[in-house]
Amino acid sequence: METAIKVENLSKKYRIGERLPYKTIREEIIKFFKREKKKNQQFIWALKNLSFEIKRGEVVGIIGPNGAGKTTLLKILSRITEPTDGYAEVYGRVGSLLEVGIGFHPELTGRENIYLNGAILGMKKKEIDKKFDEIVSFAELEKFLDTPVKYYSSGMYVRLAFSVAAHFEPDILLVDEVLAVGDISFQKKCLGKMETLTKEARTVLFVSHNMGAIESLCTKCIWLDKGKIVKISEDISKLIKEYVSSFFRNETSFQKKLKNEFFEVLSFNLIEKKDKPTIPVYLKNEDIGIEIELNVFEKNPRLSIGYALYENKSNVCLWWSFHVDVEPYILPCGNIILKTFIPSGLLNDGEYRIEMLAGIDGVGWILPPGNNQMVLKFIVKGGKIGSSMLSATKRPTLLFPALKWNFFKK
Ligand SMILES: Nc1ncnc2c1ncn2[C@@H]1O[C@H](COP(=O)(O)OP(=O)(O)OP(=O)(O)O)[C@@H](O)[C@H]1O
Ligand SMILES: [Mg+2]
Known part of the structure; x- marks a missing residue:
């Protein structure tokens, strides 16, 4: 396959405290007073x-924590900034949507900026004319076409910028997290548009903290941290799990032991379908297995x-479940393994805690709720429960069940 982007030993050094692209009088005054102290760059x-x-x-x-270098990488690829070392070769027409403020001229109107951007991309007026209405209607900015973009809200600005970047048939589309500025319905629209672009075999580089969107759109993922590549992989869900769990590693334990007069716990584990203990991060579309060996x-x-x-943050208990809930089952003496699954498409993105419970029915608890001896933590993040991008984002609700809807035409 043809190469779209080739990056070789790319490095970028910044001076901390360097002047930002937009200076205001306030910044200039602050700079003036700080001048003497500035020696120690x-x-x-x-x-x-x-x-x-x-x-x-x-x-x-492209994923990674704040300050990992994601935006810097896209800026170099779109030639907004130069690398300090190494090089990046980019083949084809690039459409980019980076920070709010880059790419548009503030004094020009929305209409003028659309033409300016098209011209910068090397398009003829006729070609731009052809795309114009589509761009405007996608951005839903018909009423503000003749307003200088400096009066646009950041949401309006991003709508126009995304629409321009996505409709001028770029060979390569670079999209930074800026989508987060738009409202939810526009974010969904953008994700949908990107899905179409990906089907047209365009190359897309997409920075996001939305693991659901990464998981469902991307064919490859680059994990950056502190300016370096931690990992590149085509096994997106595995990479996301490793990335997410890198923030929580210390809080999770797989093996614990406990003994009382009734039983001894040999292990208390989270498992995957394949029965293996897992990185304790699950996508929304994965079953969460719990295995207790006694x-x-x-x-x-x-x-x-x-x-x-x-739910760990709010400490709301979602449910109790016992091995005898559905069918009576008397545990025999000796070594036994109990296994159960929390079905996929039920929990929302979030952090959860599982406490083992044990009791003698009608007598009392052996391991009551609230005990902290047998606790497992896991995270649900990313993945979508259906084919729709609607299900890829987190909802402000405790649960996010995948419930089927039917409709009948009367
Ligand atoms: N113009 C600049 N001058 C000085 N330092 C900069 C400049 N731009 C970025 N940096 C620094 O470079 C590092 C990488 O920044 P970058 O914006 O690429 O991170 P990011 O991965 O996009 O983070 P985020 O998730 O917060 O958007 C950070 O430490 C940042 O402070
Ligand atoms: Mg960034």
Whole structure:
């Protein structure tokens, strides 16, 4: 396949405290007073020795914590800034949507900026004319076409910028997190438009903190941290899990032991469908498995083993579940394994906690709710529950069940 982007030993050094592209009087005054102290300049490597290649038609997600270098990388690819070292070769017409403020002239109207951008991309007036209405209606800015863009709100600005970038048939589309500025309905529209572009075999580089969008749109993912590539992979969901769990690693334990007069817990694990202990991060469309291995000392028809599930931040208990809830089952003596699954398409993006429960029915708890001896934590993040992009984002609700709707025409 053809190469779309080739990056070789790319590095970018910034001076900390360097002047920002937009200076105001206020900034200038502050700078004036700080002048004497400025001797001790410090540098930061926003990118350090990046090498990778992207083929035409690939949709590449770029993830990483704040300050990882994601925007810097896109700025170099779109020639907004120069690398300090190394090089980036970009083949084809680039449409980019980076920070609010780049690419448009503030004094010009929306209409004029559309023509200006088209011209910069090397398009003829006729070609721009042909796309014009589509751009305007996608951006929903008909009423503000003849207003200078300096009067646009940041949301309006992003709508126009995305629409321009996506409709001028770029070979390569670079999109930064800016989508987050738009409202939810416009974000969805943009994700949908990007999905269409990806189907037309255009190359897309997409920076996002929305793991659902990354998971459902991208064919490859680059994880950046502190200016370096942590990992590049085409196994997007695995990469997302590793990335997400890198923030939580210390809070999770897979193996715990506990002994009482009724039983001994040999292990208390989160598992995947394949039965393997897993990185404790699940996509919305994955079942979450819980496995308890016990050594039971005495056969007791009233012994119930279960768990309580909490949303960890709010500490709201979502439910209790016991091994006898659906069918009575008397645990035999000796080594046994109990396994149960929280079905996919039920929990929202979030952090959850599972406490093991145990009790003798009608007598009392052995492991009551609120115990902190047997606790597992996991995260649900990313993934979508259906084919729609609507299900890829987090909702401001406790649960996010995948419920089917039917409709009948009367
Ligand atoms: N113009 C600049 N002058 C000085 N330092 C800069 C400049 N632009 C970026 N940096 C620094 O370079 C590093 C990488 O920044 P960058 O904006 O690329 O991160 P990012 O991954 O896009 O982060 P975020 O998720 O917050 O958008 C940061 O430490 C940032 O402070
Ligand atoms: Mg950024």
